[in-house]
Amino acid sequence: AIPDPSVRRLSAYLRHLENLAASGVKRVSSRQLAEYVKGGDAQVRRDLALFGQFGRRGVGYDVEDLIQVIRTILGTRAQWNVVVVGAGQLCQALLRYRGFKERGFALVGAFDTDPRKIGTQCGPVTIRHIDAMEDIIRKHEVRLAILTVPAQAAQQTAEKLAAAGIEGIMNFAGAGLSLPPHVHVSQVDLTAHLEQLSFLVSSTRAG
Amino acid sequence: AIPDPSVRRLSAYLRHLENLAASGVKRVSSRQLAEYVKGGDAQVRRDLALFGQFGRRGVGYDVEDLIQVIRTILGTRAQWNVVVVGAGQLCQALLRYRGFKERGFALVGAFDTDPRKIGTQCGPVTIRHIDAMEDIIRKHEVRLAILTVPAQAAQQTAEKLAAAGIEGIMNFAGAGLSLPPHVHVSQVDLTAHLEQLSFLVSSTRAG
Numbered sequence: 001a002i003p004d005p006s007v008r009r010l011s012a013y014l015r016h017l018e019n020l021a022a023s024g025v026k027r028v029s030s031r032q033l034a035e036y037v038k039g040g041d042a043q044v045r046r047d048l049a050l051f052g053q054f055g056r057r058g059v060g061y062d063v064e065d066l067i068q069v070i071r072t073i074l075g076t077r078a079q080w081n082v083v084v085v086g087a088g089q090l091c092q093a094l095l096r097y098r099g100f101k102e103r104g105f106a107l108v109g110a111f112d113t114d115p116r117k118i119g120t121q122c123g124p125v126t127i128r129h130i131d132a133m134e135d136i137i138r139k140h141e142v143r144l145a146i147l148t149v150p151a152q153a154a155q156q157t158a159e160k161l162a163a164a165g166i167e168g169i170m171n172f173a174g175a176g177l178s179l180p181p182h183v184h185v186s187q188v189d190l191t192a193h194l195e196q197l198s199f200l201v202s203s204t205r206a207g
Numbered sequence: 208a209i210p211d212p213s214v215r216r217l218s219a220y221l222r223h224l225e226n227l228a229a230s231g232v233k234r235v236s237s238r239q240l241a242e243y244v245k246g247g248d249a250q251v252r253r254d255l256a257l258f259g260q261f262g263r264r265g266v267g268y269d270v271e272d273l274i275q276v277i278r279t280i281l282g283t284r285a286q287w288n289v290v291v292v293g294a295g296q297l298c299q300a301l302l303r304y305r306g307f308k309e310r311g312f313a314l315v316g317a318f319d320t321d322p323r324k325i326g327t328q329c330g331p332v333t334i335r336h337i338d339a340m341e342d343i344i345r346k347h348e349v350r351l352a353i354l355t356v357p358a359q360a361a362q363q364t365a366e367k368l369a370a371a372g373i374e375g376i377m378n379f380a381g382a383g384l385s386l387p388p389h390v391h392v393s394q395v396d397l398t399a400h401l402e403q404l405s406f407l408v409s410s411t412r413a414g
């Protein structure tokens with residue numbers, strides 16, 4: 001199995017390669033890719049060799065080829081349909097963001113329990129009641145979900161998602177989820193980014 | 208220097224410890240903490256020993272003590288003032304989220320260039336024009352900033368922040384930033400979470 005940090009680095013390489021392709025750059029060296037992840041160009045070559053990609057010394061890698069290889073490894077060459085549960089502040093921002101669709105993730109449904117929100121339009125979707133969720137998950141063969149409900153509703157909502165056939169949950173709510181082993185959870189913690197900066201800025205000032 | 212992954216794990220332990228304290232739990236074992244991070248309880252004991260924390264075998268760690276120790280290491284026992292630049296969709300969600308303040312990060316200012324947004328209230332702040340940013344950064348001794356401008360405005364805005372005395376930037380915009388070495392950047396990539404799930408769900412299905 002490929003360790004989580006390697007998969008995270010693949011996403012970081014992909015972000016950089018997408019920016020290069022958008023500005024017309026055709027080739028890239030492992031040293032240039034290494035600027036975007038900690039670990040130096042030896043780490044880049046090790047990561048890519050793990051997936052059978054060997055650049056030619058002095059020539060580097062073809063940007064478009066490498067994008068397709070990484071997308072194949074991540075499984076994002078085909079489109080994934082995604083639902084969002086908890087149509088509050090965060091959901092409204094996520095539904096209007098075009099970057100997910102550009103990278104293979106189409107938000108096809110948003111669900112809530114608040115009657116004031118049901119039936120309102122948000123980005124590409126109409127917010128529906130959570131009772132309509134299972135039908136939409138089956139109809140659109142949805143396997144991934146984003147959870148943006150309050151922490152106290154997270155576990156119960158995640159169980160509903162798992163029962164409806166969801167196999168991957170991106171969880172913004174602070175509570176840890178306990179789910180069957182075939183349901184994967186990717187925990188988002190925005191505060192951790194600020195804590196990392198607090199640590200780095202404090203250490204630099206301490207000398 | 209302490210590696211990034213260790214700092215990230217400290218944040219994960221802290222999230223779990225905060226949940227335990229909120230539900231009145233007084234002690235925790237390294238095995239229980241290990242549920243929340245990959246790596247098992249040996250990793251937990253290694254991480255905490257790195258910071259001089261040795262639980263007693265069979266007795267574990269005191270939850271409140273451990274929270275204070277981790278906050279001291281991360282530098283979040285004192286409050287940090289933070290500004291947000293780019294008062295769009297994402298910023299509106301971040302400004303209304305109470306979790307940052309509870310963990311030591313007060314959002315004291317939000318800035319934009321769009322005249323329709325200037326002067327409007329959003330969560331705890333009034334959105335101001337970017338020309339007013341430097342004064343507010345100095346007045347409130349702000350060292351950290353969250354960047355939620357479009358990618359093409361990110362580099363130029365980050366340079367303004369660095370010139371005004373900002374030493375840590377949490378960057379949502381896709382572009383990589385090139386800044387002086389004393390300015391730390393924590394890159395947020397929400398798509399990477401979905402890519403990680405795509406990888407895990409595809410690998411499970413492939414068997």
Ligand SMILES: NC(=O)c1ccc[n+]([C@@H]2O[C@H](COP(=O)([O-])OP(=O)(O)OC[C@H]3O[C@@H](n4cnc5c(N)ncnc54)[C@H](O)[C@@H]3O)[C@@H](O)[C@H]2O)c1
Binds near residue numbers: 173
């Ligand atoms: N806003 C942020 O910047 C931010 C940052 C980090 C984490 N979070 C976390 O993300 C989650 C969402 O945050 P938010 O700011 O969007 O909150 P919010 O209160 O604006 O939205 C939550 C939504 O969930 C709905 N809801 C409640 N119970 C539900 C249920 N059982 N089923 C379906 N929907 C339900 C509510 O009606 C509401 O629309 C919270 O857990 C929060 O702690 C938010």
Ligand SMILES: NC(=O)c1ccc[n+]([C@@H]2O[C@H](COP(=O)([O-])OP(=O)(O)OC[C@H]3O[C@@H](n4cnc5c(N)ncnc54)[C@H](O)[C@@H]3O)[C@@H](O)[C@H]2O)c1
Binds near residue numbers: 292
């Ligand atoms: N919304 C999401 O879920 C999401 C997810 C991932 C990444 N992002 C990234 O985060 C950033 C913000 O996303 P958003 O959805 O909030 O975008 P948005 O378009 O809603 O908001 C951007 C704001 O920045 C302001 N702005 C533009 N140029 C500026 C400048 N030079 N100085 C100050 N303000 C300026 C605009 O007036 C606008 O209010 C983007 O780079 C986006 O790619 C967003």
